[in-house]
Amino acid sequence: MTDNASLAPALEARGLTKHFTFRHGLLSRRGRVHAVDDVSLVLAAGTVTAIVGESGSGKSVLARMLARIVMPSAGELYLMGEKVVLGQKGRRQYASEVQLVLQDPFASMNPVHRVRHSLVRPLRIHHTAGPDLEESVKDLLRRVALSPPERFIDKYPHELSGGQLQRVSFARALAVHPHVLLADEPVSMLDVSIRLGVLNLIGDLRDKERLAILYITHDIASARYLADSICVMYAGEIIERAAASTLTDSPAHPYTELLLSAAPDPARGQPTPLPTRGAPPRLVAPPPGCRFHPRCPYVMEICKTTPPPPVTVDAGHEASCWLRLPAGERRPEASSQASLPMVRGGPGLHARKEVASRNEP
Amino acid sequence: MTGVWDDDVVEAADVRASSAPAGITETQDGPGMPAALETVPETAPETALETVPEPVPGGPALAVSSRGRDKGAVVTPSERPGEALLPAPSEDDAVFEICDLSIDYGLGPGALHAVRHADLMLRRGRVLGLAGESGSGKSTLVYGATRLLRQPGVVSGGSVRLYSRRRGEEGRVVDLLAASERELRRIRWSEISVVLQSALNALNPVSTIESEFDDVLKAHRREMSRKTRRERAAELLTMVGINADRLRDHPHELSGGQRQRVMIALALALEPQVVIMDEPTTALDVVTQREIIEELIGLRDRLGFAMLFITHDLSLLIELADEIAVMYAGRIVERAGASTLYRSPRHPYTHGLLNSFPPMHGETRRMTGIPGSPPDLAAVPAGCAFRPRCLYAMERCGTEAPALVPLDGEEHEAACFLHSGDVAVPGELAR
Numbered sequence: 001m002t003d004n005a006s007l008a009p010a011l012e013a014r015g016l017t018k019h020f021t022f023r024h025g026l027l028s029r030r031g032r033v034h035a036v037d038d039v040s041l042v043l044a045a046g047t048v049t050a051i052v053g054e055s056g057s058g059k060s061v062l063a064r065m066l067a068r069i070v071m072p073s074a075g076e077l078y079l080m081g082e083k084v085v086l087g088q089k090g091r092r093q094y095a096s097e098v099q100l101v102l103q104d105p106f107a108s109m110n111p112v113h114r115v116r117h118s119l120v121r122p123l124r125i126h127h128t129a130g131p132d133l134e135e136s137v138k139d140l141l142r143r144v145a146l147s148p149p150e151r152f153i154d155k156y157p158h159e160l161s162g163g164q165l166q167r168v169s170f171a172r173a174l175a176v177h178p179h180v181l182l183a184d185e186p187v188s189m190l191d192v193s194i195r196l197g198v199l200n201l202i203g204d205l206r207d208k209e210r211l212a213i214l215y216i217t218h219d220i221a222s223a224r225y226l227a228d229s230i231c232v233m234y235a236g237e238i239i240e241r242a243a244a245s246t247l248t249d250s251p252a253h254p255y256t257e258l259l260l261s262a263a264p265d266p267a268r269g270q271p272t273p274l275p276t277r278g279a280p281p282r283l284v285a286p287p288p289g290c291r292f293h294p295r296c297p298y299v300m301e302i303c304k305t306t307p308p309p310p311v312t313v314d315a316g317h318e319a320s321c322w323l324r325l326p327a328g329e330r331r332p333e334a335s336s337q338a339s340l341p342m343v344r345g346g347p348g349l350h351a352r353k354e355v356a357s358r359n360e361p
Numbered sequence: 362m363t364g365v366w367d368d369d370v371v372e373a374a375d376v377r378a379s380s381a382p383a384g385i386t387e388t389q390d391g392p393g394m395p396a397a398l399e400t401v402p403e404t405a406p407e408t409a410l411e412t413v414p415e416p417v418p419g420g421p422a423l424a425v426s427s428r429g430r431d432k433g434a435v436v437t438p439s440e441r442p443g444e445a446l447l448p449a450p451s452e453d454d455a456v457f458e459i460c461d462l463s464i465d466y467g468l469g470p471g472a473l474h475a476v477r478h479a480d481l482m483l484r485r486g487r488v489l490g491l492a493g494e495s496g497s498g499k500s501t502l503v504y505g506a507t508r509l510l511r512q513p514g515v516v517s518g519g520s521v522r523l524y525s526r527r528r529g530e531e532g533r534v535v536d537l538l539a540a541s542e543r544e545l546r547r548i549r550w551s552e553i554s555v556v557l558q559s560a561l562n563a564l565n566p567v568s569t570i571e572s573e574f575d576d577v578l579k580a581h582r583r584e585m586s587r588k589t590r591r592e593r594a595a596e597l598l599t600m601v602g603i604n605a606d607r608l609r610d611h612p613h614e615l616s617g618g619q620r621q622r623v624m625i626a627l628a629l630a631l632e633p634q635v636v637i638m639d640e641p642t643t644a645l646d647v648v649t650q651r652e653i654i655e656e657l658i659g660l661r662d663r664l665g666f667a668m669l670f671i672t673h674d675l676s677l678l679i680e681l682a683d684e685i686a687v688m689y690a691g692r693i694v695e696r697a698g699a700s701t702l703y704r705s706p707r708h709p710y711t712h713g714l715l716n717s718f719p720p721m722h723g724e725t726r727r728m729t730g731i732p733g734s735p736p737d738l739a740a741v742p743a744g745c746a747f748r749p750r751c752l753y754a755m756e757r758c759g760t761e762a763p764a765l766v767p768l769d770g771e772e773h774e775a776a777c778f779l780h781s782g783d784v785a786v787p788g789e790l791a792r
Contacts, residue, residue, distance in 0.1 A: 196730030225719030262651035
C-alpha cells in the first residue's frame with residue numbers, strides 16, 4: 001500500500017461501461033445491450049452508498065463489475081488508490097478486499113452443507129482464520145448478531161429463516177476481512193418485519209468496522225434510511241447523486257421525482273398522481289440524447305439530441321439534466337464538468353410543484 | 362427459501378393448476394370439501410333475496426351485450442333442502458363475507474393450522490386490504506374462501522357468503538363452501554375473479570392474449586359470437602391501457618407490467634362484483650406498481666367492483682385500501698380503516714410492522730422493526746402467536762389466545778390482551 005492509501009477511497013470506479021453483445025435473427029445480426037454506460041463511483045471507508053434504480057437499470061451489472069465477476073467493456077477500478085489490473089490474474093487477492101452479498105440467501109448458500117462449511121471455506125482459502133478455526137467461525141457469527149453461535153453453526157440453510165441466512169451471507173463475506181462490501185438487494189427477499197434488522201446490521205458494519213459499503217436497492221425509502229449518499233440509475237447511467245436526505249427531499253432530476261412519487265408513502269395522505277407514464281427504454285437501442293426524454297414531462301428539443309452533462313446543483317448534489325443549466329448554457333458542447341448553480345424557479349420541477357399545489361382545493 | 366417463500370410456492374402451484382383467474386376449474390374437486398360441507402352453517406337466502414338495483418352507475422365501456430343464458434340458471438341455496446336460517450347480513454353493502462373460517466393443511470393432530478377463525482367482510486365497491494408476512498395465511502385464507510384451495514388444504518370450519526346483486530336479477534346469497542360445482546362454475550369469474558402475483562405463470566406462454574380472452578368468454582358467455590368476443594377483448598385491453606393491436610402477442614412479448622394489466626383485464630372480463638388481488642404488483646417496479654394501482658382505483662370507481670387486495674406491503678395498502686386487516690400466524694390480529702390503522706395501531710404487531718417501513722420524510726432515526734422472526738406454522742407458540750416477539754407480553758399471553766374484539770366502536774378491532782381493560786395500555790398503542 002502506498003502512502004495515499006489511507007486517504008484514497010476504498011474503491012473507486014471511473015467510467016465503468018458494460019455492453020453485452022448478442023446475435024439474433026437469421027442473418028446473425030449483432031446487437032449490443034448497453035447495460036451500464038460510463039459510471040463513475042467512489043466508495044469511501046465508513047460510508048454506505050446506495051444505488052437506486054428499477055429492474056434493468058444496470059445496478060446489478062454494476063455491482064458485478066465492481067466485484068470483478070463481470071468484465072467491464074471499458075473503465076477502470078481503483079482499490080485503495082491503486083489501479084486494478086483487470087483480468088483473471090489477482091482476482092483472489094481482489095476478492096479478499098471486495099466482497100459481494102447477493103439478493104437471495106437461499107440461492108447463494110450450498111443447501112447440502114452446514115453453516116460451518118460455508119464459513120470455513122473462505123477462512124481457509126484466504127488464510128484469515130485465527131489460531132482456532134472453530135472460534136473464528138463463531139466470531140463471524142457473533143459479528144452478524146447470530147448469537148449464541150452454537151445454535152446456528154451446525155444448521156443447514158433450510159433450517160434458518162431468510163433473515164438469519166442473509167446474516168450468514170454477510171458473515172461469509174466478512175470472513176476475508178474485506179474493506180469493501182457490495183450488497184445487491186440484500187433485503188428485498190426478506191419479510192418486512194426482519195428487513196430492518198438486516199439494514200441495521202449493514203449500518204453497524206459501516207460504523208463499527210469502517211467498511212465501505214455499496215447498497216443496491218429499488219426501495220428508495222430504505223436507501224434514505226441506511227445510506228449516506230444515493231445514486232439514482234436509469235437505463236444504465238447514474239442520473240443523479242446526492243446526500244441521502246437531500247436527494248429524497250429535493251430531487252433535481254425528473255426521474256428521481258417520478259421514483260419518489262411512485263414510492264408508497266403513507267405520511268403524505270393522498271398519493272400524488274404520477275407525473276408521467278411509460279417504461280424504461282430498451283437498452284439495445286437506447287434513445288439518443290437524454291435516455292429519460294421519451295418519458296420526461298419537461299422534455300425540450302436539446303434533450304432529444306444531446307445527452308445532458310452532470311450538473312452540480314449544490315455542493316455534493318449532481319444531476320444529469322438540461323433543466324439544471326440556465327437556458328443560455330444549454331448547448332451541446334457544454335462540458336461534462338459543468339458546474340453551475342441550481343436554477344431555482346426555472347421551468348423545472350419546483351415551478352411545476354407550485355402550480356400543482358395551487359390547483360389543489 | 363424462507364418459510365414464507367415456501368408458502369408462496371405452494372400457493373403459486375395451486376393457482377397454476379387451477380388455471381389463472383379463478384375461472385375454469387370445473388374439474389377441481391376441493392379435497393377438503395366434504396369436511397367443509399359438514400361444518401358450514403347454511404345460509405338463509407330469504408333474508409337477502411330482495412331485488413336490488415345495480416349499484417354500478419353505468420359502467421361505461423363495459424356493458425356486456427347479453428347475459429340471457431345465465432339468467433335463471435342459478436341454484437340459490439334456498440332451493441336445496443335442509444337449509445337453516447341465518448341472520449341477515451349486518452351491512453346492506455356487504456358483498457363477500459368470511460365468517461370464522463379455519464383452514465388446515467393436512468388432517469388429524471398433525472394438521473398445520475394455516476388460518477384460524479378469520480372474519481372478514483368486503484363491502485360493495487370498497488377496497489379491503491389484507492396485510493401479512495409470508496406464511497401468515499393471507500393467501501390461504503382467500504383460496505380457501507373461494508374454494509380454490511387444493512390438497513392438502515382443508516377448510517375445517519366457518520362459512521363464506523357472496524351477496525350477489527346484479528341489474529335485472531334478484532339479489533341472492535350464495536354459500537360458497539356449500540356450493541355445488543355447477544354453482545361454483547357459474548360464480549367463478551362472473552362474480553368473483555382472482556388476479557395472481559405471477560402473470561407469467563398464469564398466462565399460457567404458447568397462446569396469444571386474444572385466445573386467453575376468447576377462452577373466458579367462450580366458457581362463460583356462450584351467446585357471444587366470435588366477432589363480439591374479439592371486440593370485447595379489444596375493449597378490455599384498451600381499458601387497462603394496452604393498445605388493442607397487442608391482442609395477437611404472446612405473453613413473452615409483453616413487459617411485466619403489461620402482463621399484469623392483461624391479468625387484470627381478464628379478471629374484469631365478466632364484470633365480477635368481487636375481484637381478489639393476490640400480490641398483483643409485488644414482482645413489479647415501483648413506478649409500474651404505482652401506474653397499475655392508479656389504474657385499478659380508476660377502474661374500481663368506474664365499474665364499482667369490490668376489491669380484496671392481498672400484500673405484504675402495508676405502506677402501499679394504507680394509500681390504497683379503505684379498510685385493512687392484518688394477519689399474523691394464521692389469525693387476523695387487527696382490523697381498522699386504513700388511516701385509523703396508520704395513525705393509531707392497537708396491536709403490537711401492527712405497530713411494529715408500521716415501524717418497519719422507513720419514512721420518506723423527516724429526521725432519519727434508528728428504527729428497530731420487530732425482533733425475532735415470524736413463527737413456523739408447524740410450531741406456533743401457545744397462546745398469542747406474537748408473544749415471543751412482543752415487547753409487552755404478559756403472563757396471560759402465554760396461555761390464552763386473544764380474540765379479535767372491537768375497540769373504540771365497531772370500526773376498529775384488535776386481538777390483544779393489552780386492550781382487555783385489565784392493564785394500562787402502553788402510550789404508543791393508545792394514540
